[in-house]
Amino acid sequence: MFDKKLEIPIASDHGGFELKQFLIDQLSGSGYHLVDMGTFGTESVDYPDFIHPLAKAINDEKYNLGIIICGSGQGASMTANKYPNVRAALLWDEEQAKLTRQHNNANIVSLPGRFIDEDLAVKIVEAFLNEDFEGGRHLTRVNKMSEVLK
Numbered sequence: 149m150f151d152k153k154l155e156i157p158i159a160s161d162h163g164g165f166e167l168k169q170f171l172i173d174q175l176s177g178s179g180y181h182l183v184d185m186g187t188f189g190t191e192s193v194d195y196p197d198f199i200h201p202l203a204k205a206i207n208d209e210k211y212n213l214g215i216i217i218c219g220s221g222q223g224a225s226m227t228a229n230k231y232p233n234v235r236a237a238l239l240w241d242e243e244q245a246k247l248t249r250q251h252n253n254a255n256i257v258s259l260p261g262r263f264i265d266e267d268l269a270v271k272i273v274e275a276f277l278n279e280d281f282e283g284g285r286h287l288t289r290v291n292k293m294s295e296v297l298k
């Protein structure tokens with residue numbers, strides 16, 4: 149179970165702005181503490197400008213888990229995954245959300261704001277937050293992610 153005392157950073161571009169606002173409202177109402185890292189309006193912006201600060205904060209262990217959103221979820225997850233301690237998962241359903249916590253120790257959920265409805269997004273995020281990493285053989289595999297070939 150997620151410790152609701154912990155802060156959860158959330159960031160998006162314009163493609164994810166409306167879903168970000170919805171998630172902040174819904175999850176705050178359920179007792180979660182979200183930290184809004186922008187964007188703060190619907191005008192067109194470059195997603196890396198908002199995803200980099202959140203990914204760096206996760207990378208630096210300022211927060212445990214975070215939420216990022218762009219139109220497709222793709223650019224946001226690609227940007228976040230540039231950081232060595234970040235494992236950002238692009239998610240479309242609850243089962244995948246649970247699995248990527250259990251098996252991959254994902255620490256950021258990336259959502260496709262233009263492709264999922266609001267209720268599903270809440271379910272995905274809550275599933276993601278409340279599932280734990282299983283460790284064991286999965287830890288061996290997660291550690292091997294950093295062993296890039298030269």
Ligand code: RB5
Nearest residue numbers: 163218219220221222223
């Ligand atoms: C913005 O139009 C869009 O390209 C962005 O939100 C995202 O989908 C990029 O991966």
